[in-house]
Amino acid sequence: MAKIAFILLCHKDPEAIIKQAERLTAVGDYMAIHFDARAKASDYQKILDALRNNPNVAFPKKRIKCGWGEWSLVQATLNAVETAVEEFPRATHFYMLSGDCMAIKTAEYIHEFLDRDDCDYVESFDYFESDWIKTGWKEERLIYRHWFNERTQKRRFYWMFEAQKRLGLKREIPQDIQVMIGSQWWCLRRRTIESVLDFTRKRHDVMRFFRTTWIPDETFFQTLVRHLVPENEIRNRTLTFLMFTDYGMPVVLYNDHYDMLLSQDFLFARKVSPEATELRARLGALYAAEDVVFQISNEGRNLYKFLAGRGRIGRRFATRFWETESTLGRERELMIIVCKKWHVAKRLLEKIRQVTNIPAIEYLFNEESTQLPDLGGIQSTIGKRTRHRRALMRMLFDYFDSDRLIVCMDPNNIDLLHDFCGDRSVTRLLEVECQFSDDYLIGHAMRVGLAGMQTPRETLERLLPTIRQDITFETDRIRDANFDNHNRIRETNSIGENVPPIAKFLSIPEEKAQEIAETNYLFAD
Known part of the structure; x- marks a missing residue:
């Protein structure tokens, strides 16, 4: 039977992280947790104290300060993956999660699903031919070097970009690599993960290239898996259900999404609101249940698109279910x-x-x-x-x-x-x-x-x-x-x-x- 090592990247809400780790390891699976080095030291200590005696939980020796769009996110993932490979020799699959993810199927269903097909699940589309990037930079993410964080060092980021453009400092993509792009929420087999880690040790040229690309968490694993694994062993999809608004932001899930989530052909979902306490409790109880039959209708994304469109033209007859409790968030300060x-x-x-x-x-x-x-x-x-x-x-x-x-x-x-x-x-x-x-x-x-x-x-x-x-x-x-x-x-x-x-x-x-x-x-x- 499949044994999963969950790779968890997180940066806040230690109580939720502890519950998530206890829930997912209670059925015999494993978890490697990378807690952002920028986060509060007291929060990390709280997680360590709660989980240090759990043999199915491990922590990377080196924590990384993570920033959106940076290589640091990939490096943090690699550190957690290396720890999981070393600490959990019985793990057959490695599943990428965030602190906002929750299982929407039972553990029994998830393990049977992974046993059914010997393959990797990773969204990976041709970087240049696909329309995965809807707006903004495309080629520029790769052919120029990006050393600074676009959010925290905006002036330096764009100054360096303009300087390279004016001086014609374009670079070549490694010739034997076809860059792919897709969601960072993948599930990979052990031999695939070991091949990826071996590749990172041998191909320093590819590693140098990706370290200065922009938003590499959408391209690094997606590219390497396609490079290393036969196409017939890859399923071009993610097993984590997520929806995006027209503005490119993740749709947040609330209490009344429960029934809709269970009917989707996915194993996990993000982004579950911290305030959706009832949804979190129900999904937590579901994970440990047995003999649950799921009726898969997979209508979630189409339903969201339809109802959002009706609302915009004034023909929505009731409040959209994802808009109930629409708030900036109790934990936020404006x-x-x-x-x-x-x-x-x-x-x-x-x-x-x-x-x-x-x-x-x-x-x-x-x-x-x-x-x-x-x-x-x-x-x-x-x-x-x-x-x-x-x-x-x-x-x-x-x-x-x-x-x-x-x-x-x-x-x-x-x-x-x-x-x-x-x-x-x-x-x-x-x-x-x-x-x-x-x-x-x-x-x-x-x-x-x-x-x-x-x-x-x-x-x-x-x-x-x-x-x-x-x-x-x-x-x-x-x-x-x-x-x-x-x-x-x-x-x-x-x-x-x-x-x-x-x-x-x-x-x-x-x-x-x-x-x-x-x-x-x-x-x-």
């Missing part, structure tokens, strides 16, 4: 800087970035030109951003791989403030109260189209009281809303008076808040 003087907020935001390293975005609901990552089009206009604001925020949290995010908003965005402050996430406001001179208000009137360069001074003077009252009205509306976690700093305050609200807003020590409050010319026009 911090909003509210300020009428955008240059002041931007100055403050830049200092916060330097001091805290929290991901931060400027006036994304007010300025079309605000720099945003490519999220499949949802970010392209202010109208789309506002219409799909919660989806946009969830995608930004996922993009930055962070549970904390700071954004700036104008005080007139009261509807957005109500929406976000009513979410299950932790939402904090920092209102920045500025002084407004007549000259500033005149400039403001010109920027928003209330006045022009040729507007007479007398007209401007009659307009000023109305504009000032309008700004006061926006501020009053925010205060009348009585939002929780509402903090305020003032231009008229001393630096010492502004320190506590900044510290509370960012949940940082007052020494760091002091450094932010001391920003040079913070309130200058």
Whole structure:
């Protein structure tokens, strides 16, 4: 009978990882866990303490700091695979998982499924001929070298790319390699894994090539398996069920997906929401069950596509089941800087970035030109951003791989403030109260189209009281809303008076808040 060594890459939620490991090894299978070296040391220690006496669980000797799109993800996988091969000589299959994956079949069914066919399961399509990459770079991922993380070192990443392009520093793909692409969630036989590891030790040229490609976790194993294994022993599919939105983001699974998941022709599913406690409990109990008969209909992806389309044209008669409990996430913190003087907020935001390293975005609901990552089009206009604001925020949290995010908003965005402050996430406001001179208000009137360069001074003077009252009205509306976690700093305050609200807003020590409050010319026009 098949004996599975699960290769688990994870970076958070130690309690869920412990439960997952105990559940999957209870039936005699194995697990090698790579816990991101960037994560909290206390979280890793908690996992070690809970599982150190489980003989079916192993940990790589070397942990890697992982980053999206980097070689580090592949190296972490290789470290975990090498550990599993060495520690679990009886393992026949190696199955790649994440912390968000859960079994949607019984252990009995999964082992019988793998015993049925002597093959590898890996999605692998020709890199250049297929349309697996829908938008963005294709050839550029391979022929240029990528040393920096696109998310955390964006300027260096794109500067290096442009420099190579201008200098014509293209490189050749190793001649005997046909690059393939596909999902990173594979299940490979032991002899395939051993062949891959042997290849990595012998072919240093191929390893050098992949180390500086972009998003190699979608190409490395997919390419090597096709290179090493006869085609008739490969099934071009993943055994992990996952769906993507039109914007290229994974669809999150919730409690009412249970029946749909069981009917899919897959063994595992991702991405199960941490908040879907009922779904997690039911799937956990299912895994240990016996003699369960599954009626495979495999309609999940088509059903999602159909219902999503009906919703967009206004012909959905009920809330989509994946939209229930639509939230940014209880574990996430959205911090909003509210300020009428955008240059002041931007100055403050830049200092916060330097001091805290929290991901931060400027006036994304007010300025079309605000720099945003490519999220499949949802970010392209202010109208789309506002219409799909919660989806946009969830995608930004996922993009930055962070549970904390700071954004700036104008005080007139009261509807957005109500929406976000009513979410299950932790939402904090920092209102920045500025002084407004007549000259500033005149400039403001010109920027928003209330006045022009040729507007007479007398007209401007009659307009000023109305504009000032309008700004006061926006501020009053925010205060009348009585939002929780509402903090305020003032231009008229001393630096010492502004320190506590900044510290509370960012949940940082007052020494760091002091450094932010001391920003040079913070309130200058």
